[in-house]
Amino acid sequence: MRRGEQLRSLRHKNFRWFFLGETINTAGSSMSGIALSFAVLHIDNSPTALGWVVAAWTVPMVAFMLIGGAIADRFPRALVLRGCNLLEGVTQAASAFLVLSGTAHIWQLILLQFVSGTAVAISYPAFHGMVPVLLPEPDRKSAYLLLSQAQSALSIFGPAVAGILVAASSPGWALAIDAGTYVAAAFFLTLLKLPGRRVATTTPHILADFRQGWSFSRALGWVIPVACCSLVFNALISGALNVLGPVIAKGTVGSTGWGYARAAQAVGLFVFAFVLARITLRRPLLACQVGFVTTAVPMFVLAVWAHTIPLSVAFFVSGCGSAVINLAWSMTVQEKVPEHMLSRVNAIDGFFSFVAMPVGQLLVGPAAHFLTPRQVELGAAALCVLTFLVGITRAPLRHLRLGEQAADAVQSSG
Incomplete structure (x- = not known):
């Protein structure tokens, strides 16, 4: 592109x-x-x-x-x-x-x-x-990339x-x-200026809409597995990076170095969008798992080499992974989910993504007291890798491909 x-x-x-x-x-x-x-x-x-x-x-x-x-x-x-x-x-x-x-x-x-x-x-x-x-x-695709780049640039x-x-x-x-x-x-x-939207629902109330969306998401087979992986990754990120990271940074790189490192993450997200514009993601849910596992890199560096430059590089890599996640998930949902179900499927993903974040934030403090902050970072990095390995063994995540609907339509018309 x-x-x-x-x-x-x-x-x-x-x-x-x-x-x-x-x-x-x-x-x-x-x-x-x-x-x-x-x-x-x-x-x-x-x-x-x-x-x-x-x-x-x-x-x-x-x-x-x-x-x-x-x-x-x-x-x-x-x-x-x-x-x-x-x-x-x-x-x-x-x-x-x-x-x-x-x-x-x-x-x-x-x-x-x-x-x-x-x-x-x-x-x-x-x-x-x-x-x-x-x-x-x-x-x-270009719209998702533009929105992602604007968000990352402004977050800097x-x-x-x-x-x-x-x-x-x-x-x-x-x-x-x-x-x-x-x-x-x-x-x-x-x-x-949008055409009138005919809502494809026969349910009498909002709760019935929710149940219908949940049943549809389960029937797809890949929404819940991806959401569960997101739950674990986001819990680890919120605890190991967002809470424990500044604690380690205070005694090593300081607030200035930590600010540079986190800014590098936004730069990675912004820059890698240009790379993704030239790449076709055929197996997007596998790409999501790869994107998530890159968050183990800054966790590992915090544990073994907490200096400004290596931390900045590590967060830059993590930012590139975030760009992959944003695009891969958006492209998957817009192709595989009918328009009248889009918000409910995204809500289920959002719920799982956010619900465990307070758990990670609350548990990381006692864990760091029982062990050491650096040992907790290494453990969190290991759990990221383990979650990645479990995720890529799930058949729905491995087998889903983009472009299959278009291919099926060509075959049926022929």
Whole structure:
């Protein structure tokens, strides 16, 4: 895929508006995490208080994800996304006002984050079902790559901008900017001109939609195995890299070296998208497992060679793996899942991907106390490799190929 072909998805007006809105939205979201953390610590300089605020977002996001997928498949996804963006814009605007006015309390931020997490539980599966609605099949690969590159590029610069705003003024301004980006994203979604969507469902209510989606996912044979592998990998990543990684970095490379290393991960995701544009993934679910196992590389380096340059290289490799995962999964779902089931299947994958993250975060501390941080990193790396080996032995993951539907259609027409 040449550069011109990689951008051909932007020829479609609907996708241009969607891409512009989501890019602006991602720019704001890339700043809000740091801003919210410092806002909480300014009110109550306690890890416990910050943990409550973060959990207030995570818990509803996971708890309502499966129902969110059913909602996104029952109603027009652009409408669902627009409503969720407006709701999140209101919650972030309220948070910004409270922080800037100096009247914020922890319980208020907990309540607002609970509302925001609930909105994400609905918007996440809706977002992941949009590209097949907006674009014909030949242009979808370039769309997935563009969205991934925009996200990775902004994840490099967004936190740095947030840090400057927090240091120079108040975290409330970063939250205010995030609120504005949600409203902007909602506005651009109003510009989409989509045909009326006939929802292919005969179920009487949302819970029946969810049961139907779960039965369909099980019947496919590959959704649940992939989701279970994702569950293990994400639990290990959230504990070994996101929690224990900074602990090891504090005594080795410092916060600056750790920042460089994590930025290298985003660079890897951004750069490898250009490589993927020239590659055809025939066995995408095997590619997903390869992408996941690359996360063992920074775990191993943290344990045996915790210096800035090798860590940066290791995270760069992990970023390349993330690019593979994003594209391989998106291409698989858009080809193998009918449009009216897209959000529910993505919600099931999202639920499994997120639900074990708090488990990894909670268990890694006691494990590091019982052993040593470096031994825990080596153990996590070994479990990543073991999960990879188990995953590639699963027949549905080995045998699924892209392009089979097209081939079958050619044979039947002949």
